[in-house]
Amino acid sequence: MEIPYTHTPRPDTGLYNAKVGIWLFLASEIMLFGALFSAYILLRVSAPVGFWPDVALAWPRGLLNIPIGTFNTAVLITSSVTVVLAWAALKMNNFARFRVYMVITVLCAFAFLGIKSFEYNDKFSHYVIRLQDGKALTGHIEVDGKHPRFWNFSDQWSVAKLTEQKVAKIKVEVDPARDINGHPKKGASHQHEVREVAVSDIVSMGSYTPATHPFFAVYFLITALHGLHVLGGALVLGYFAFPGAKMWKSNPEQFINRIEVGGLFWHFVDLVWIFLFPVVYLL
């Protein structure tokens, strides 16, 4: 006996096997991201007051680049539209158009990842510095005339490391002053003031990385996990567009099903971002 309903729907459920499978998988994924969002909420509501210096609030706000995030949202939504158009093109028996839309989808995915890695890079060289006088500074730093870069993990600086390497002063491009919501203060200059800080004045310092604050830990974990989903989805859709497209000749019905199932996953990845963007960037 062969396994039934691999590409034709079962009459009483109206679904083929893979469609049941992908919906179940997505249910599980919802629980995975749901747990992470719940963790975000719990950590945020239970954060100790005054734990983050810059904004007089327990939880850092306004540290992420909203225009870039908005642009990335648009990129992902575009890819969600094109993946549907690709599927529809196959339904209309137009393979050439399918391939064009699929390529656009995959390009959007990689554009998203590229923009995301630019954002990551910015965070890895952005520091919060607590000073002896009780004040705190945030901004990008320059050590020996060089900006730290994230692809080199040894470029992460701490007070101990600065002392050890006998660095006396670092330059800080201080961020513009912020209001209680983390937005730049009205009327404040958008110019970065560059200030020299003596290492002996620094109590502690850390870049915008998971070790510095639970906010960054949650931010990096959720976005990195989402990024892995984008990457995985892009690889699978790219496979369907080129090497996997041979099936269009041999078994078109199942090929369309594959695109549909892949598209469902892609919509889910998009949907996670639709929740992630307001929660992490805007709220």
Place this chain on the structure above:
Amino acid sequence: MQSTASHAHTSATDSSHGHAHHEPGFFGKYIFSTDHKVIGIQYGVSSLLFLLFGFFLMLVMRFQLAYPGRAVPLVGPLLEYVLGEDMAKGGIVGGDLYNSFGAMHGTIMVFLAIVPVLFGAFGNYVTPLQIGAPDMAFPRLNMASFHCYFLGGVVMFASFFTPGGAARSGWTSYSPLASVTDLANRFDGQTYWLMGMVLLITSSLLGSVNFIATIIQLRCRGMSWMRMPFFVWAQFVTGFLLLLAFPPLEAAGLMQLMDNLFGSSFFLPQGLVVSGSPLPVSGGGSPLLWQHLFWFLGHPEVYVLILPAIGIVAEVIANNIRKPLWGYKSMVYAAMSIGFLSFIVWAHHMYLTGMGTKVATFFQTTTMMISIPSVIILTALFISLWGGSIRFNSASLFALSFLPMFGIGGLTGLPLGFNASDIFLHDSYYVIGHFHYVVAPGTMFAVFAGIYYWFPKITGRHMNEVLGKIHWAGSLFFMNCVFAPMFIQGFKGMSRRMSDGGTTYFGQGIDPGVLKLNNMILWSAVGLGICQIPFIINFFSSIFAGKRTTSDNPWQATTLEWATPTPPPHGNFLQEPVAYRGPYEYSVPGAKTDFTPQGDKN
């Protein structure tokens, strides 16, 4: 090569393929097989081996509890040789080694032994046969699921040999303890544990998607929902529990991995001091978060451990009492209620964490609610026995003794579900006694019942009844001698965490008689181990020399798995099966025989 490969097949196999099929070689057939029956056997063999390994860990721990500070006989030198002088100097189990054996005993038994044997082995082998399916819906996912499980097992096992030893923060891996056990070496046993868990969670995700899709999509003609055997229902509900409860633990595992490797503070509060010096982390995390995420898996997991076991027991009992299960529909609805309620009872493990009395009251109420469907199932099985002509073979003896044993396990859980009494009993030996009654004489007896029951279908041979009955009687006696004294120890306030069995508190008000029970438990556990020898002999000798079955349906059972050739060939059924009736049509008035198989038209 073609001829040697097909040689091992029965003639039934070859006739099942109407069209030409590629005969797989050794690797294709036994290692990279996509056949649900082979995967079921792979799961069965590996999980039984892990079960034995977990049992040996426990024996070493029980020796340490009964004779603290004495070298372990027989295996002591081996421990010192394998794990090094730091861990087991002179063959004596130190505190660290005890902790790591404790953590790994729990982990191995739950995630590598019981769940895989129930869901992976029995579920894989029997479910598609019982619903009349040719295989699982996604055979290659099924294979990937086993490989993830096996890799996870290898990682867990390898963690014993890492510097510093395996994870030693309990099977629950509570933070911050789990993040600070080895500050010098970040790639410690705990990190291995987390990586192993991610693999095991992936495995169960693939498995559960597959099971649910198979049961929804591949039921044969006539196999309506209420004609499915109760075992299939149990697997169906279990599939949903695994699908939805495991991902939060995966999320928690990733967070703990970040805490351990990248210095984040998901679960580390501010002002944490370890060994007298402040921990160099930012803090601001919440230890309660880990517990919530862990027990969100942990409690449904309890029902993952028991529902398929009840499913096996229901099959074996219905077959051996020769009458239909009483209240089949109530049992199905009860199983579904258990599945739903098990998602909202998790925090009854956390009454002592200070999460607040209002929250505790909510979880106390839901916990009492979930006992109702459990009692419905047990009651239905007990009432089923009434007026049956019971056959007392090894399978049915194990299934029948499951009922009171699981009953004890369930009823002793009620004082733990109540907030007030739990505050006294929490973290005492009472808790250990309670959940081991559910899982050891409960689930394990169901596993044995299942092995004796389905062995003839898998191998075409019967297991020896005399050895089986010795195995049953000895196991039942010693299981109770092991776990019943723990209730007494718990009531007397003995903590479950002490590696010296409570000797530290000797003369400080603890009843010395309670400590003597440790000796009784040790020697009963040894006895329990000895009683498994007849089973192991029986298992292997019966594969090669057991009495051959005379028909495809030796137990005269009704469900569809007995309508296949023995052993079932690739593709399972010779012609398309059809279910004409419910699953337990035993002793139907007017029928020719006392059983009417589901696939029989008249």
